[in-house]
Amino acid sequence: MAEDQDRQEEIRARAQATKSVGAAIEAAAAATESEKKSKGKKWNRRFKPSKRTKAARRARGVRTETHPIPQAIKMVKGFKNVNFDESMELHVKLGVNPKKSDQQVRGTFVFPHGVGRSKRVICFAEGPAAEEAREAGAMEVGGEELAKKIQEGWFDFDVVIAHPAMMRVVGRLGKLLGPKKLMPNPKEGSVTPRVGQAVKEFSGGKAKYRVDDTGNLHVVFGKKSFDEQKLIENLEAFLQHLQSVKPTTAKGTFIQKGYICSTMSPAVAIDVGPYAS
Structure with a gap:
């Protein structure tokens, strides 16, 4: 008889535990649904668009x-x-x-x-070509020292012009200038022996x-x-x-x-x- 009572107690305990788990699941589901509804209300909340937004919509x-x-x-x-x-x-x-x-x-x-708008132009050149670039308005002109300045993190310029003889120096800056689309290129006219003319053209826009x-x-x-x-x-x-x-x-x-x-x-x-x- 004691064994039967123990079994009944176990059954009642399991039933109570199952009931508690079911209640917890229902509560969690209700909370999730409530959260979804509240988020939906927040997402669908009406707002007053700005005048610029209205104009853009009309112009679309x-x-x-x-x-x-x-x-x-x-x-x-x-x-x-x-x-x-x-x-x-x-x-x-x-x-x-x-x-x-x-x-x-x-x-x-x-x-x-x-x-x-004018552009800030620097030039890699030496000798007479460097003087020509300075007279044309280049903000910085140089060779190894200018390359070192860029390697140290200076990028306050918009265009790089290079004399062909200086590409041995500029080539080392490819990983720095390339991603910023500043690497000189012959097809763009930024690698040229006529550095003075290039500086004037790029400075002028x-x-x-x-x-x-x-x-x-x-x-x-x-x-x-x-x-x-x-x-x-x-x-x-x-x-x-x-x-x-x-x-x-x-x-x-x-x-x-x-x-x-x-x-x-x-x-x-x-x-x-x-x-x-």
Whole structure:
């Protein structure tokens, strides 16, 4: 009989434990559901969008419809100004495969009316070439001592010009300058014996461009404060230039899509038809 009582006690204890576990599971499930609901309410909480957000939403529709360049520039200049002079940007999709070395699109271009900003140029040169670079306005000119300064962490410059004879020095800086896209390159005109001319051109706003890994190319073509006609001429001149550097191995439409915007504005699609092939 004592054995039966013990068995009954054990059964009752197990039942009580099972009941407690079930209650704990139900409580945890209820808490989880409550947390989900509270998070959902928080996530779905209404907020009042800013004026800039509202303007961007209204303008978003212009992205899909293409516009002639003069009209597109007028639209971008018509967007609300911010408290600084915004850059005007061009973004184009090119019909190239950037993974192929013979379809790399890169180079430099001097805009007819500049881009509204000067660049800090340094130059690796010695002797008469160094003097030529200084007279042209290079902020730093040198050889081994300039390389050492960069190796110690100095990067307060925008463009590096190098005389071909100095590439033995500049080559050692590849791991430092390469990731920052500052490494001089003959195709971009930054490795040249005519260092004085290069310094003047880059200081005055000569633009470097290069297609990225996705086949897109980005370049600044002026400031929002520029006269509309100057922006039109800058943009059209660059598109004509870009058309002229189409790789011979690229098939089909070269300039497929184009958008312009200012630093803080929505993008406006432009008609690139005249420059597409």
